[in-house]
Amino acid sequence: MTHFSALNRYLPALTLLMLLPAWEVICRSFDVPAYLFPSPSLIFESFMEVEPARWLEHLWATLRVALLGFGLSLMISIPLAMLMVNSQYLSKTLYPFLVIVQSTPVVAIAPLLITMFGSGEAPRLAITCLITFFPLVVSAMTGMLATPPELIDLSRSLRAPRYKEVLAIRLPYSLPHIFSGMKVAITLSIIGAVVAEFVAAEQGLGYFIQFSTSFFKVPQAFAALIFLSLISLALFKLVHWIQSYFFGWTLTKGKA
Amino acid sequence: MQPYVSLKNVSHSYPTDKGKSVLALQNVSFDIEKHQFVAVVGPSGCGKSTLLRLLSGLMMPTEGQVNIFGTAVTEPRDEIGIVFQQPTLLPWLNVTENVVFPVKHKTGRVSSQTRSQAQKMIEMVGLADFAKRMPNELSGGMQQRVGIARALLMDPEILIMDEPFSALDALTREEMGFELLRIWNESPKTVLFITHSITEAVLLADKVLIMSPRPGRLSAQIDIQLPRPRSAETIHDPAFATYASEIRQHIYHPHKAGEDSKASVTAINKKLVNL
Numbered sequence: 001m002t003h004f005s006a007l008n009r010y011l012p013a014l015t016l017l018m019l020l021p022a023w024e025v026i027c028r029s030f031d032v033p034a035y036l037f038p039s040p041s042l043i044f045e046s047f048m049e050v051e052p053a054r055w056l057e058h059l060w061a062t063l064r065v066a067l068l069g070f071g072l073s074l075m076i077s078i079p080l081a082m083l084m085v086n087s088q089y090l091s092k093t094l095y096p097f098l099v100i101v102q103s104t105p106v107v108a109i110a111p112l113l114i115t116m117f118g119s120g121e122a123p124r125l126a127i128t129c130l131i132t133f134f135p136l137v138v139s140a141m142t143g144m145l146a147t148p149p150e151l152i153d154l155s156r157s158l159r160a161p162r163y164k165e166v167l168a169i170r171l172p173y174s175l176p177h178i179f180s181g182m183k184v185a186i187t188l189s190i191i192g193a194v195v196a197e198f199v200a201a202e203q204g205l206g207y208f209i210q211f212s213t214s215f216f217k218v219p220q221a222f223a224a225l226i227f228l229s230l231i232s233l234a235l236f237k238l239v240h241w242i243q244s245y246f247f248g249w250t251l252t253k254g255k256a
Numbered sequence: 257m258q259p260y261v262s263l264k265n266v267s268h269s270y271p272t273d274k275g276k277s278v279l280a281l282q283n284v285s286f287d288i289e290k291h292q293f294v295a296v297v298g299p300s301g302c303g304k305s306t307l308l309r310l311l312s313g314l315m316m317p318t319e320g321q322v323n324i325f326g327t328a329v330t331e332p333r334d335e336i337g338i339v340f341q342q343p344t345l346l347p348w349l350n351v352t353e354n355v356v357f358p359v360k361h362k363t364g365r366v367s368s369q370t371r372s373q374a375q376k377m378i379e380m381v382g383l384a385d386f387a388k389r390m391p392n393e394l395s396g397g398m399q400q401r402v403g404i405a406r407a408l409l410m411d412p413e414i415l416i417m418d419e420p421f422s423a424l425d426a427l428t429r430e431e432m433g434f435e436l437l438r439i440w441n442e443s444p445k446t447v448l449f450i451t452h453s454i455t456e457a458v459l460l461a462d463k464v465l466i467m468s469p470r471p472g473r474l475s476a477q478i479d480i481q482l483p484r485p486r487s488a489e490t491i492h493d494p495a496f497a498t499y500a501s502e503i504r505q506h507i508y509h510p511h512k513a514g515e516d517s518k519a520s521v522t523a524i525n526k527k528l529v530n531l
Binding site for chain 2: 148150151153154155156157158159160164168169172173175247249250252
């Protein structure tokens with residue numbers, strides 16, 4: 001059985017490795033122009049043309065905005081979810097607004113935010129925050145409301161203060177849901193950062209892609225694109241690792 | 257001596273969304289003596305859960321009075337431990353931490369005394385080897401044992417159990433019934449045991465309260481005078497069958513029950529007393 005699971009594990013990477021030569025062959029044999037769809041070797045070449053320090057600079061700029069925006073979003077959304085779960089009044093007034101904000105395309109708001117906040121880091125953080133906010137609030141609220149009513153009865157029968165009921169019972173109970181929300185949000189945070197860079201930035205992988213394509217350096221844009229996917233994937237894995245390492249119980253099945 | 261727990265003409269109604277109200281309990285009165293084991297049997301909708309919430313002080317009755325130790329219940333009290341239908345353990349805490357959770361939740365810390373008491377309770381429910389296990393590593397029966405240990409931690413005078421074994425399979429359920437009797441023998445408590453099972457009620461209780469639904473009313477009280485300690489043998493006692501069929505009569509034919517079967521129970525009780 002073990003060699004099967006090993007095969008399963010490396011199957012995606014293996015498939016990718018087999019696709020690369022096919023991609024290369026198709027590009028070469030059909031003479032696909034590089035500015036339409038570059039071959040892997042061309043992408044690799046243009047990747048090497050750019051200095052590693054510059055890659056790191058762009059990568060760090062995007063990662064920074066994504067992580068800060070995500071962190072900010074997490075810091076606002078979880079307390080907000082706690083308040084909304086605790087107060088019907090708050091949830092009834094705020095929830096419609098959240099839905100409206102979520103329904104408005106962030107890409108469309110981005111230029112407006114830039115005019116509001118100027119062209120610094122603030123609007124980029126705001127855009128990332130906006131795009132990651134909704135899944136975090138909704139998942140946290142769902143989790144907190146899924147807490148067994150008996151546990152709430154237990155807390156009340158102990159005459160424990162309401163904030164303890166939320167902090168010591170509802171919040172931990174919602175962690176499996178929050179982590180699901182975080183996995184969605186962390187990949188969205190990269191999207192948010194890139195969208196913001198498209199609109200106004202002088203650094204970052206999003207900026208780099210726009211800059212490259214405007215000079216028809218499509219292979220370079222592809223290299224940046226691959227970078228973005230890899231960061232997204234790495235961040236997703238990081239969240240999963242944090243979950244399984246520190247909150248292993250959230251991954252085990254079976255009710256308790 | 258005044259009763260430990262007493263309900264006097266208790267009614268309770270819930271408001272509905274449409275502005276009306278639904279009567280969940282109507283004019284219920286009964287007493288529970290110290291260290292008595294009382295079972296409540298009745299079909300769904302007979303107000304058993306309302307009864308639990310009123311007794312534990314989570315709700316106030318709309319009419320009548322709930323008294324514990326002679327004083328009216330106005331808020332949850334420390335003398336009551338509750339065991340729920342589902343074990344409802346906290347999945348991020350191990351068995352010991354789950355057992356001490358109420359104290360930690362209430363006071364913010366756990367003394368070493370409480371910890372050793374928790375150890376004792378865990379031993380009493382037969383989980384000594386599992387104290388460091390996580391809830392998801394335990395079977396349903398073991399989880400409910402943790403729930404019982406948690407309820408017993410602060411040595412409450414009164415233990416309220418809301419269909420505690422209903423989520424368990426039939427074999428585990430039977431075993432848990434006898435376990436509960438053993439624990440009750442070791443540390444006597446006043447118990448209110450809510451159940452759907454007539455067999456379970458007769459086997460465990462000193463007194464069975466029979467409720468009827470919509471609105472929840474107390475339709476009969478039957479004293480069970482089967483000898484203790486009770487065991488699997490008790491079920492074969494002819495008196496056991498008489499009690500069970502009497503209770504069944506009250507549940508399914510509340511109007512016909514009464515004269516003839518009451519006579520048979522009285523006869524049985526007399527006979528048992530004379531033994």
